[in-house]
Amino acid sequence: MPRPRLTVLSGPSGVGKSTVVAELRRSHPEVWLSVSVTTRKPRPGEQHGVEYFFAGNDEFDGLVASGELLEWAEFAGNRYGTPRGPVLEKLAAGVPTLLEIDLQGARQVRTTMPDALLVFLAPPSWEELERRLRGRGTEPPDVIARRLEMGRVELAAEKEFDLTIVNTSVKDVCHRLITLMGNSPS
Numbered sequence: 001m002p003r004p005r006l007t008v009l010s011g012p013s014g015v016g017k018s019t020v021v022a023e024l025r026r027s028h029p030e031v032w033l034s035v036s037v038t039t040r041k042p043r044p045g046e047q048h049g050v051e052y053f054f055a056g057n058d059e060f061d062g063l064v065a066s067g068e069l070l071e072w073a074e075f076a077g078n079r080y081g082t083p084r085g086p087v088l089e090k091l092a093a094g095v096p097t098l099l100e101i102d103l104q105g106a107r108q109v110r111t112t113m114p115d116a117l118l119v120f121l122a123p124p125s126w127e128e129l130e131r132r133l134r135g136r137g138t139e140p141p142d143v144i145a146r147r148l149e150m151g152r153v154e155l156a157a158e159k160e161f162d163l164t165i166v167n168t169s170v171k172d173v174c175h176r177l178i179t180l181m182g183n184s185p186s
């Protein structure tokens with residue numbers, strides 16, 4: 001049986017990562033999408049245990065202290081982390097697994113799980129990235145400015161990834177990802 005592949009999807013805020021993950025959840029239930037823990041407040045429509053596990057600062061501190069996170073990072077004023085146990089269980093059970101995490105998290109996974117495939121999701125252009133982030137309308141202008149600043153840093157790190165997919169069409173991105181995840185690491 002081919003080994004299942006741990007795949008990481010990263011890219012600047014607003015590029016479409018959540019949209020791609022939501023489409024994968026709908027169209028490819030055979031892929032397991034890790035649910036991260038975050039100290040960020042839920043956006044309208046986000047459900048505890050679906051998009052994220054929403055946690056307080058003390059709870060997050062506890063998870064870090066007890067080593068329950070595979071990786072974690074602070075991003076734009078909030079903390080985010082991947083629960084370790086479920087990821088290892090799914091991989092051991094042969095289930096293709098996807099983490100949608102930021103650049104700092106991707107770097108940690110590169111070190112701790114060197115077989116992982118690191119995929120960078122890129123916008124068609126900087127202008128389109130700004131348009132998407134502003135168009136989403138979920139953050140106030142100061143938070144958008146901060147995320148765009150982070151976005152420049154993330155875009156500069158593209159070459160650290162195994163490959164780049166440009167998010168022009170969400171369906172095409174999903175198709176590429178599924179194809180990649182079906183191929184065992186050589």
Ligand SMILES: Nc1nc2c(ncn2[C@@H]2O[C@H](COP(=O)(O)OP(=O)(O)O)[C@@H](O)[C@H]2O)c(=O)[nH]1
Pocket residue numbers: 010011012013014017018036037040071072073075080081082100101102103104105106
């Ligand atoms: N390191 C790490 N980053 C995460 C995790 N979960 C989400 N992120 C990243 O945190 C950043 C902010 O996520 P979010 O607040 O949902 O905003 P959005 O990605 O702009 O919709 C994104 O780059 C996510 O990929 C995680 O478990 N670990």
Ligand SMILES: Nc1ncnc2c1ncn2[C@@H]1O[C@H](COP(=O)(O)OP(=O)(O)O)[C@@H](O)[C@H]1O
Pocket residue numbers: 011012013014015016017018019020132133135136167168169170
């Ligand atoms: N391929 C695409 N074409 C046009 N708009 C897109 C595309 N992918 C995502 N979007 C839109 O861009 C905005 C940001 O997407 P989102 O998934 O929230 O990004 P991220 O999770 O990377 O921050 C959303 O309004 C989303 O509907």
